[in-house]
Amino acid sequence: MLNMEINRIYKRPVFWLLILVGLILALWPVIQTWPPHVVTDRYYVFYPRSAYVSWMYFISPIYYIYVLIFPLLSALAYSDAYAEDYNTGLVKGILTRIEKKSYLLVRYGVNFCVGGFVATFPLFVNFIGEMAAYPLIENNYFFGMALVKQDSFFPELFYNHPLIYTLVRLLLVFLLGGMLASLGLAFSTSVKNRYIVLVFPFLIFMVVDILTATINEKYSLTTLFLQNSQGNRGIPFYLLVGIIGSFIWYYIAGDHNETI
Amino acid sequence: MKRSKMLNVSFSGLSLHKKVLVMASIYCLIAVTCLLFITKKGKGSNCGIFDLMADIGGLMGSTNQLMFLIVAIPLIVLVLIQCIEKSERGFSVVKMGSRFHTWNIHVILTIYLSFIMTSFLLVISFIIAGFFVGFENTWLSYKGTISKMIHNQEKFESIVAHLFTYKIILTIFITKFLGFLMISFLTLFLKQFVKNTALIIIILIVIAGLDGLGTLPFSFFSWAASLNIRNWINPMITVYHCIYLFIVSMVFYGVTGLLYERKDFLS
Incomplete structure (x- = not known):
């Protein structure tokens, strides 16, 4: 089942189109901030520039x-x-070979990971691109790296362990992407129109x-997950409600759906 | 087919999707109320009804750029494509008789949807904003936002004639209507190449986002249908924008009409 899912994803043109969109979104800011352009920084505000502060998460208008x-x-x-499986009747073919519960579980897991991956892809590629352009200088609040302030997301982590900070940010974006993809999947148990889903x-x-x-505003989804602002209890709350809620909805409704 | 019958077919096409329309109206109501509330929070206590409806920055307010991104683009694409897909099914196409009639029904539907949406948006914005700050047009007074922004009494007196309530409402109505019309025609055009609704929304949002970022030296999409302080100081800018929006809509109308003449409904 898992192999079949992976094969299906590879054969979906829309998946590759999204990867292409992600590449454009990621590489455009890298081209804009490539080293020769660094002199355009007004008053060398980001000097000495590093990959951490050049990351599109902080400064790019494309973001x-x-x-x-x-x-x-x-x-x-x-x-x-x-x-799609339901509308085309493919689900009947699949369920004659494997149990419905394992079909639902694998589908949820794969959809979560794919949704999270596609959503995180531009940020990840952009960071790699910025690493190719600038060195990973240790962050210093007094030398051009004052982007993460007292009221930002874990400033101590940013200045002491910037790579872990970046990974934590990517993980949160991945979870949010996965959560949204799961909501769509759960909704598809009620509405079979793919485009509305x-x-x-x-x-x-x-x-x-x-x-x-x-x-x-402190609890806004964009502020918490996609902006450089302070984290709070909203992050675990949204993730737990979104992920567990969508899973329960999908699992129960999917199990009750008459497929064969 | 008679014109009156084409109108009836278009209207009935829209009314068939009652569930979608109800959900879209609820979404629109929630989003517009929140947009008005957020604009009010940013403005403080000294703001009038039109500061909330059409903020002079061009971004906030219930009828500006954010409204296009959050409300107009997703709703227009969703509702329009639902209606079109239904009217392009085998039986409906055969009943229409020709591709020209099918296309014209889509066009009538597009105009009708844009008109309904503009009216709905304007009415709910006006009522909710009125409840928030009162129905008085503060832009006419010297203490109003525009007078403060211009900071020049003579200049303000020269433009105050453009700031009467009915003129502001008419300007908002026309710009929004033409903006929605352009988005609708662009949706119909994109639908000829892209089947996926979500992809069309992505394309439109990216275009609107690029327009908002000022990628080109002129406004070419939703920003042309948004109103900022420059539109009120120099109303000719609004006229040029309206002409631009109308021409672009007509270009999409013509090009998509030509594509429709060769469309294979069976595939």
């Missing part, structure tokens, strides 16, 4: 577009697979984001 399409990137990769995480993300931004 704004990445944030806008983030929920679509994560959902588009594989969230409609269940609806793919847009659902985007609409949910926007509504929750704008509602939380209205009530308390």
Whole structure:
């Protein structure tokens, strides 16, 4: 089942298209900030520039577009697979060979990982690209690296263990991407229109984001996961509710769905 | 097919998707209320109804750039494509008789949807913003945001005639209507090459994002339908933007119409 899923993902043109979009989003800022351009830094504000501060997560205007399409990137990769199986009748063929519960579990896991991977891919590639352009100088608050301040996400970690900080950031983005992809998958148990399934995480993300931004901006999804701001209890709360909630919804509804 | 019948077919096509329309209206209501609230939070106590509806920065407010990104693009694409896919099914196409009629029904539907959406957006924005800060047009007074921004009494007096309530509402209505129309026609155009709705939304959001970032020296997408202080100081900018939006919509109308003439509905 797992092999079949991986083969299916490789054969999906939309997956490769998303990887291409991710590459463009990742490499455009690298080209813009390639070393000869560093002299354009006004007053050498980032001197001595390192890969950590050049990362698109902190300074790139392209990052704004990445944030806008983030929920679509994560959902588009594989969230409609269940609806596709159901609509084409492929699910009948699969369920004659393996148990329904293991089918549901593998599908959830693969969709989560693929959604998270596609969503994290631009940030990861951009960091690699910036590493090719700039050295990994140890971070120093007084020399051009004051991007992570007191009210930012774990400043001590950024200055003492910048690589771990970057990995933690990537992990959080991966989990958010996976969570949104899982929401799309769970929704596909109720609605079989693939295109609505793919847009659902985007609409949910926007509504929750704008509602939380209205009530308390500290708990906005974008602020917590995709911006350089202080972390709080909202991060584990959203992840737990989103991941466990979508899993329960998907597992129960999927198990009850009459397929054969 | 008679024109009146084409109108009826288009309207009934939209009314068939009641569930989608209800969900879209609820989403729109929540998003617009939140946008107004966020704009109010950023402005403080001294702001009027039009500061909330069409913030002079061009980004915030319930009818500006953020509204296009959060509300207009996803909803237009979703609703329009649902309706189109239904009317392009085998039986419906055979009933229409020709590709030209099918295309014209899509066009009527597009105009109708843009009009309905603009009216709905404007009405709920006006009512909710009115409840938040009152219905008085503060832009007319010297203490209003525009007067403060210009900081020049003579200049303000020369433009105050453009700031009457009905003129502001009319300007917002026309720019939003043309903006929605352009997005709708672009959606119809993209639909000829891209089947996936989510991909179309990604493309439109990327274009809107690039426009918002000022990639080109002029506004070429949703920013042209957003209103900022420059539009109120020099209303001719709004006129040029409206002409631009209309021409782009007509170009997409013509090109997609030509593509439709060769479309194979069976595949």
